[in-house]
Amino acid sequence: MKIKLIAIGKTDKDYLKEGIDIFLKRLKHYTNFEFTIIPDIKNSKNLSEEQQKTKEGELILQQITNSDFMCILDENGKNYSSVEFSEFMNQRMISGIKTLVFVIGGPYGFCKSVKQRANSKLSLSRMTFSHQMVRLIFIEQLYRGFTIQKGEPYHHQ
Secondary structure (H helix, E strand, C coil), X not given: CEEEEEEECCCCCHHHHHHHHHHHHHHCCCCEEEEEEECCCCXXXXXXXXXXXXXXXXXXXXXXXXXXXXXEEXXXXXXXXXXXXXXXXXXXXXXXXXXXXXEECECCECCHHHHHHCCEEEECCCCCCCHXXXXXXXXXXXXXXXXXXXXXCCCCC
């Protein structure tokens, strides 16, 4: 199974880029992983929040195929422990899904069409994180999920 992560806007903080790069390298040992960055919407200051979410949504949906299992990271999504998230990924793998796509929206979240297309919603926490920081946290959790599946010592219980 291939795993894709789609995010809106570039990561501009060096400390976040460095952390993301570390876990991207580690993930290569476990799965076929693709990280796609959709550029920020130009002239977004002239758009309402809803217009910006709609434009971002159009760009997100262009990256998704009909057969993809799409999971959006959303504050109203399901909370998992790391072990439960590992089981979630494993269930998708054994179900025959070819591509599991996770999507991190922009600062205002997702438009209605993206929420309707989503097969699943995941929340990393009830706390709010910057959408740039979420990338590092989520990629680390993907890595942790694979180490849990393999019984490796990265995750301690």
